[in-house]
Amino acid sequence: MSILEQICADKRVEVAARKEIQTLGDLQARLPAIEKRPDFVKALRATPMGLIAEVKRRSPSAGLIRDPFDPAAIAQGYEANGASAVSCLMDHKYFGGGDDDFCAVRGAVGIPMLYKEFVVDSWQIAHAKTMGASAVLLIVGALTDKELVSFIAEIKALELQPLVEVHDREEMLRAIDAGTDCIGINNRNLKTFVTTLDTTFELAVMAPAGCTLVSESGIKTPEDVVELKLAGAHAILVGESLLREPAPGEAAAHLLSLI
Template sequence: MNILEQICADKRAEIAERKKSQTLEELQSTFTDRGKRPDFVDALRATPMGLIAEVKRKSPSAGLIREPFSPSEIAKAYEANGASAVSCLMDHKYFGGGAADFSEVRHAIELPMLYKEFVVDSWQIAHAKTMGASAVLLIVGALMDAELSAFIEEVRALELQPLVEVHDRVEMQRAIDAGSDCIGINNRNLKTFVTTLDTTFELAAMAPMGCTLVSESGIRTPEDVVQLKEAGAHAILVGESLLREDDPGKAAADLLSRIH
């Protein structure tokens, strides 16, 4: 069993337990209390290079990334320094995230937020709506074709944006066939955690006309960002390289400094 398979197996067990205390129907009953969030794709497309800046405590590949860790302060620094959106990790076991972090960030900023999770159940999509997300991550490598198509429809039905994540040519084609209009190319192989920007350079040309393309992971320098823009990326998702800096907000601004 590879890392992604293990995380997804643990996630299914976790969500099964959570559904015992709050059913899908109970979650859905709270939808009427939630206002419409800012549009995710509009925010990414509003600048020459959109930045989805990530709030993440740790990861399986990097270990503990930042300590002390204040989700709201980090997110406010991102917002003040040109981020288009904020991604917040929902997984606790492997990434140290969760609903408390997401809620803290949601109340601290006005930017669109990405519900960054290993989605394996409709319950999580409903949960993203109740948390005030604007977008939901769907990982092609974690889903069968029928699940992927169904989840894309469910996310859109809730007026949220599915960010469909791929890592290779087969997954890219699956995302396209499922009708994805916002595709994230993860430069990190979630089965091995090896990372290279070559993944985006290889797959970007496959993106359909009009599709919003996001390059994710392994982005560390302004030069990286320039190269990714030239390759066709409309936005980048960056976490670890910002969070390791003393001032994540300044690091975000520096990363975008060569894009005009």
């Protein structure tokens, strides 16, 4: 079993337990009162290179990334230094994230937020809306074609943006066939955790006209950002390289300094 398969198996168990406490019906009953959040794609497209700056404690590949960890302060630093959006990890077992971090960030910044999760159930999509997300991550490698199409429709029905993540040519074709208009190319293979920007360089040429393209993971220098822009990326998602710096917000500004 790959790392991704193990995480998704654990996620199904976690979500089943959460549904016993708060049902999908409970979440749906709250939806009419939820304030609409800022548009995710519009924010990414408003600058020469959109930056989705990530808030996370740890990861399976990197271990503990930042300690002490203040999600609200980190997010405020990102917003003050030009980030277009904030990605917040929802998984606790593998990434140390969860509802508390998301709520702390949501209360601290006004820019759009990405619900960064291993989505395997409609419950999570409704939960994202109630939490104040603007976008929801869908990982093609974790879903069947039927699930992918269904989840994209459910996310859009809630006036949220699906960010559909791929990491190879087959997944890129599946994302395109599903009709997505916002694709994240993950430079980290979630089955092996090997990372290379060549993944974006290879797959960007396949993106449909009008699609918003996000390059994710392994982005460390302003020169990387320039190369990704030339390759066709409209935005980048960066976490670890910012979070390891003393001032993540200032590191975010530096990353965009050549654009």
